Amino acid sequence: MFEVFTLFLFNIIVYNIPLLYGTTGEIMIEKSGSLNLGVEGTMAIGAVAGYLAGAKTDSLLVACLVSFIASGLVGLLFSFLTVTLQANQNVTGLTITTFGVAFYYFIGNALSNSSAGWPKLSGTRLDAHSQAIHIPVLSDIPFIGKAVFSHGILVYLGVLIAILMWLYFKKTVPGLKLRAIGENPAAADSLGVNVALYKYTHIIIGSGIMGLGGLYMGLNMGGTFEGSNCWINGYGWISIALVIFANWSPAKALLGTLIFGFFNTLRVQNAALAYTFPDTMGWLTNIPSHFFSALPFIITLIVLITTSMSSKNKSGEPQAIGRNYYREDR
Amino acid sequence: MKKYHLVRRADSKIQRTLIYYAIGILVSLSICGILLLILGINPFQYYGKMLTIGLVGNRYGYKSIEGLLKVFVPLLITSLALSLSFKMRFWNIGGEGEFLIGAICASIVAFNSSGLPNFVTVVLMCLAAMLSSGIIGIAIAALKVRFNTNETLMTLMLNYIMLYVIRYIGDTKADWNFFLREDSERPIFGSFPESAVMKGIPLGKFTLLWSVIIAVLLTAIIFVYLKYTKQGFEVSVVGDSSATARYAGMNVGKIILRTMFISSALIGLAAALAVSSAGTISDTITNDVGWTGIIVAWLSKLSIPAVFVTSILISILQYGCQAAATQYPAIDVNFADLLQGIILFSVLVADFAANFRIVKKEEAKNV
């Protein structure tokens, strides 16, 4: 009986950590005043690049580095187009998604059809089982240990990134300057903050973080290439929704990941729960799984509308988001 | 201090823009050509195959044209509709969601239409789709006007909510669900009764569907609407400067509501024509036009004739990839998206190069 709960909790974490990567990466970008709708594509590119590098070298570290760099390059492209060339952010971001997902299919198809075939993870040090680390004492706590403290390193890295980013925004001067740019780039500029440099670096780092989330999905969701369904499978879009739900706070993103993850896991496991507890949870089977899939977007839409109705100052939405900053002749 | 400085060119020559665009597209084709070479495919042969959309040496060439047009019509109308709202600087990226709402409502009419004349059914389908999508458009516009809610994010959420609605309909066997085939155990979308299927003008073996004619007419109408009518004039003014529009005595809120209604209703119409032409509905019925339409609108710089041309080119790209895939199994339809993405990036750079020039700082000061 407890096993069902343990597994449920375990799954909330293991299946939804990519959301945390996508969300924290996007928060970093949006805090600089840029709205990047290319999360899905950025994650896809990071996933493919990192996965292949990892499979080649059998090294998780190499996989992470390559994934971070590949997605960071996508971030560089986004920054160049929107910051330097002042291109429209929505269009650029959407194109990155189209491009990135197509890149995933292109590479995947090419490799699958080649003589070598798509590299497999089984037997390497990268598959989910080998990644799991045993933490003395903590992993042995009954019930919680299995659910929370028996994951791979990437799970903890994601949590660490969220906490570090929260501290970065809250406690450091560069974090403060970054937030100032997202709120009022002209004011930050007048105080000698290099707006373009800050935007570039943070968009690149944010994109790199998304790439790690993509890599995580590549490694932990089977690792086989599917020609009909991209690994990222909409997680990039849920991440964009989660940024709003988390009110642009990395700490709340952690909480939001668990909440969105809860619904996501309920979608997969409602039958198991209903079967184990027919009396108390039998009703779960009556709720269509699509409802749980749509729930993150429905909740976010409601949050979006209600916060805009109430006072603007409570929302964490950067005031200058989506608008390119162009300093007139100086 | 920066020595160099970007200055907007005083004149914008159409030739220069076109040349830069052409260079951008050539560069994109070359980049993808190199990718093809790496895979051991002759890019010239592949591009040749793609651009002729499988017409050459095909006994059923007319089928290719019909297939191409089925890709083209929804893309064209959606791109037109999106251009309309973008012209007003209203970032409606909810094309997918609005399309699905229209498709669902048109299908409700279609599945319950047996016995009705074909013409009446199709018109009813279009009306149902336009009304339902249009109302959603108005709701979004109203929230934007009243509370300044971020329309980009709202419409984005709408897309995914609607995607799960259609998937729910497609996956749920139930008494109420007339969308599905009754004779199948597995949930499969049913076919429309004959009364709801788009007819056309037979030209030999080839059938020119009415939807194509409607789409072409619509292009002309929207061109005229934006360029010559009072309402179109209002759209340009609000898009250019809403403060000026207010000073000129225009009711900016009303204009935004009306334009978003038209924009969304047109996407609904595109959906009705698409389901009627397909004779069924599915969760992939949008064929991503809501997304691709944004790229088309942007590549065309919101000019209606350019939208028409770009829609044809992008349709050829997409349909051509499908056609070529039969011969090159390693390259699937997503190659079109890859190429499309690279083209847009190149064109964004080309556009910039065509409109700005780099001057030395000293010179810039006198501008």
Add this chain to the structure above:
Amino acid sequence: MEYAIELKNISKSFGPVAANKNINLSLAKGEILALLGENGSGKTTLMNMLSGIYMPDSGSIFIDGKRVQINSPEDSGKLGIGMVHQHFKLVERFTALENIRIGMRGEGRFLHGNEVRNKIENTASRFGFEIDLDKKVANMAVSEKQTLEILKVLCYGAKIIILDEPTAVLTVQEIDRLFNVLRRMKNEGHSIIIITHKLNEVMEISDRVTVLRHGDYIGTVNTKETNDKELTELMVGRKITLNIDRPVIEKTHPLLEIRDLTVKNDEGAIAVDHINFYIRGGEILGVAGIAGSGQKELCEAIAGLRKIEEGHMIHEGESIVGMSPKKILEHGISMSFIPEDRLGMGLAPSLSITDNMILKSYNDTKGIFVDRKSAREEAQKVIRKLEINTPSADTPVRRLSGGNVQKVLLGREIKSGPNVLITAYPVRGLDINSSYTIYDILNGEKKKGVGILFVGEDLDVMLSLCDKIMVICHGKLQGVVNSDHTTKEEIGLMMTGTLNIVNKEGKTDGIAKDSAFTDEEVKA
């Protein structure tokens, strides 16, 4: 004597317009220098060259006796110059502390600890600021924001502080407090330049006064050795007879009458305060006042673009209060406002001249189509008549030079044949020749019997062009004077609030003898 700042022969022009011509200015260490001048006299431009926003075309800048180049705000900050801009540069959702912290150099990368806070608090208490460092800017009153801006530059170690019209947004008590702070800063050895056009403040706070006029350096006087009258004369100059016609036309009955009009600005403060005035056909009524005295709100209220709080507006006997902008336009009142960026409010910059011509009238024709054929003809007529320099009537307005842009705007306003024409800053930023064309256009309308309200900046122009001038200060009417029977000094004193002649010699300015208002209406 060593100066904190010396400017020698500084010139700066924007296109054809010379904003500063050979300006000399010196600021002694530990003194308060007032920089005095009318709107558009080049004060802010000059100061922006010290703060690194502009670079001078010619001339040299000395700081502490050393010649320097100021290329950016950063350079300016390093030289110990701090500027408090008229429009605050603050992040609304940050606290005061965070706002100061953004630009603070050399305090490490982390926000933890109380060192920075203590430093700021020490600075604040040294100069007598009362400020809650944890308050968000969004929740601050205007005076608090200004305090924060001043504290900010002090914390960055500025020894030279420039304040651009700091008192414009403050109440009397707040101004007192600000001056106490300035005195304390002076005692601490800081040098201060304060831009203002309020004479009483100049007399109260400054040690010396430098006066600019029309971009020229007029002179510098010791405050102790001067008085209001002399300063006004320096500021406005002796009356220059401009070659502007002022045809005398037979005036009609009052076309537009305004009574007790009260309007709030965007921030919800009273911008127009119980103003009375009227315009007759065939006259030009000037509106003189320091920038931000309620001119914009007044224009918008009459055009129906801004809700009025109180008062009456009647046009040819009919009340226009509560009418839509469109209705008011149809009634024959046309309003054009040239904002500081010169494009934002009257014209759609990407649209052609033709399209801009019909911005207000496109809906007058029947049918669903815009009548571009006659619009183009009209545009061409206006282009010819006003000598607009453009390749064609289809050229986007953005591509035109400033003078031509304004001609397009004015051309449209007079084309509709209004009988009341309200025009604000129609010659803003124009060179002499273009300005004269605009005056001719306005006189042409006047001859047709149109009543014109001319909101202007340049007193010489207004004295030559307008038949009467109403002067406002802080949204209040200071009096209406006849251009032939007044002096620039008198107007200057009224603009600065020193003189009020509304109720002089038993008559009340702004109320017509043959008013269309009935007694009941006035009482109500």
